[in-house]
Amino acid sequence: MVLNLMWDLVTFQPRNDLQDTYKWNGNSTGKFCIRSVWHQLRPTNPKVAGASLLWHAWHIPRFSFILWLAARGRLRTMDKLHGNSHRVCVLCNGHDENHDHLFFGCSFSSSIWLDISSRAQIVWNAGNWSQAWQDIAIRCSNKNNPRHRLVGLALASSIYHIWKERNKRIFDQHFSNAQKIRDDIVNSVCGKLGGLGVGDMVPSSFLQRWTN
Template structure:
């Protein structure tokens, strides 16, 4: 749904006739659009930048469409898995965090979301490749 821009972001709801305030609930600075939410929002940009740093990819974060087509992670096939799994985990946790904030009034700390993404990504890598670097899993569990 995210890749197809089919999430119920405020801009999508407005096109369907719903009238509501159009502020991003995560950063409170700009209008909530699909493009803004992934990763133009200062909040989600910080999350994704931290995950890129964890993966030892030193470049600025891009928007979601560019990230989905990014293949220059260098290294082995498992690094590519690591990148795509981490991207999927990030998008999922951003969606969960946004929905928790809207529907329950809960706002998770930035470091808690980052640690959850690392944990989920490390466990999924381990499930795909049981010989994956143990240091990746241990790093995620210790952060």
């Protein structure tokens, strides 16, 4: 009785003229592959905000790494060093050093941002580093967009060279002015864009803006 009821629920008839086949549900094509198994096994995490600014076809690995640390607030700024009595920013000597100050509020850094933001056409809508990062991460979230790639490259280069100058002042007692840092950032961006070539579809307007 039960089997008869179950059979009545079957809405299709078997095809005796066709052979049985296997279908792998882990792949949209129905075919098995090692890559699909890996995606089935590994945990899926939500996309990190700003990933498109960090890792894209034009990125410079060491620059992106420093930007990644800065975005997470994980750089060893003065406020994170336990027992450190000297917390004054070595770039401006006018404020305690932390991520928000060092990369956005510092007068030395601000003078650099003014020039770099103009070249990269970045408009900041926030008053501190953490808010600015969240804002730009949302507005430039397409890593395939050349405009967004340029923003990511310019941002990473700026953070890298500001952090490098900070460390040189602390550990090497070597001081460079803001113009030297701006030149280093521009040269880094120009070097990367110039090396990509026409095959990578670098708009000529990008190069003109950074070389003028």
